[in-house]
Amino acid sequence: MIEIVKAPPFATVQDFGFPRGRAWGLPPAGAMDPASLSAANAMVHNPPGAAAIEWALGPLTVRCDRETVLGALRVAEITVGTRAVNPAEPVIAPAQIPVTLVPHPNVVWSYLAVQGGLDLPIVLGSRSTYVPGGLGGVRGRKLQPADRLPIGSGAGPPRGVPAELLFDSAVPGDDLVVRVIRGPQWERFDAEEREGFFGSRYTVDRASDRSGYRLTGCPVIPMELATLPSEAACPGAVQIPDNGQPIVLMPDGPTVGGYPKLAVVAHRDLGRLAQCRPGRVVRFWEVPVDTARAGLRNDDTIRLEAARS
Numbered sequence: 001m002i003e004i005v006k007a008p009p010f011a012t013v014q015d016f017g018f019p020r021g022r023a024w025g026l027p028p029a030g031a032m033d034p035a036s037l038s039a040a041n042a043m044v045h046n047p048p049g050a051a052a053i054e055w056a057l058g059p060l061t062v063r064c065d066r067e068t069v070l071g072a073l074r075v076a077e078i079t080v081g082t083r084a085v086n087p088a089e090p091v092i093a094p095a096q097i098p099v100t101l102v103p104h105p106n107v108v109w110s111y112l113a114v115q116g117g118l119d120l121p122i123v124l125g126s127r128s129t130y131v132p133g134g135l136g137g138v139r140g141r142k143l144q145p146a147d148r149l150p151i152g153s154g155a156g157p158p159r160g161v162p163a164e165l166l167f168d169s170a171v172p173g174d175d176l177v178v179r180v181i182r183g184p185q186w187e188r189f190d191a192e193e194r195e196g197f198f199g200s201r202y203t204v205d206r207a208s209d210r211s212g213y214r215l216t217g218c219p220v221i222p223m224e225l226a227t228l229p230s231e232a233a234c235p236g237a238v239q240i241p242d243n244g245q246p247i248v249l250m251p252d253g254p255t256v257g258g259y260p261k262l263a264v265v266a267h268r269d270l271g272r273l274a275q276c277r278p279g280r281v282v283r284f285w286e287v288p289v290d291t292a293r294a295g296l297r298n299d300d301t302i303r304l305e306a307a308r309s
Contacts, residue, residue, distance in 0.1 A: 043071025219244025
């Protein structure tokens with residue numbers, strides 16, 4: 001067992017999310033930054049999507065009932081009892097000794113994986129927590145002090161943790177360039193509005209959460225302001241409400257909506273966007289669908305660096 005000694009304001013159990021359930025209006029949920037979840041699991045030889053603790057807004061303290069190997073990502077400090085340890089390496093947590101993890105100050109979401117994974121009940125194919133619906137995790141809610149989470153057995157072969165995962169979202173000051181493809185309502189925006197969208201710098205608003213990240217900056221106005229009949233929506237969809245300020249849907253976001261969707265964020269970049277604290281500047285960059293799926297090629301990297309300048 002791993003026990004929650006001190007819980008930050010927002011801590012839940014997450015894996016890669018619900019693989020089914022959209023037909024009933026259930027969003028995928030799951031980790032806000034799947035790459036970081038995978039890397040934390042790799043540190044303790046778990047499968048990439050093993051259930052782990054995701055948290056934000058403060059330190060997390062846990063205690064294990066037996067010696068346990070922990071892997072943490074997006075943390076600046078780890079203390080085992082009174083002893084500081086290297087946060088970039090797996091941690092051997094002795095039985096009954098508190099382990100405190102302090103998040104990196106420049107990110108939002110941190111991850112704690114336990115060797116063997118968290119062995120909570122599977123709901124609709126996932127152990128993830130969807131707090132608005134009270135599903136999954138620990139009784140569908142945020143973690144609280146004294147919660148005891150069972151640990152699974154066994155671990156897979158070791159995998160390396162890419163060095164860039166330790167640092168790519170922890171660089172303050174830089175604009176984050178987010179790759180997008182064209183959305184289903186692309187044609188509802190004229191060329192001038194599209195150019196304004198791609199040429200502007202947007203700021204992550206404080207009114208952002210697991211449902212959606214609100215951005216403030218140059219408004220983008222469709223040719224027709226009337227909202228559309230509700231249609232399917234997905235994480236990464238860039239919705240444009242009537243005030244023109246973009247909203248990027250996140251893993252807990254609605255499954256349907258009536259706002260026009262100008263663009264859709266590439267899957268990997270959605271996790272990078274999720275790590276942006278309020279006030280971070282975001283810029284959008286249109287790429288072909290194949291590039292969004294496969295990641296950046298060398299020539300795309302050159303173009304991306306040019307876009308930053």
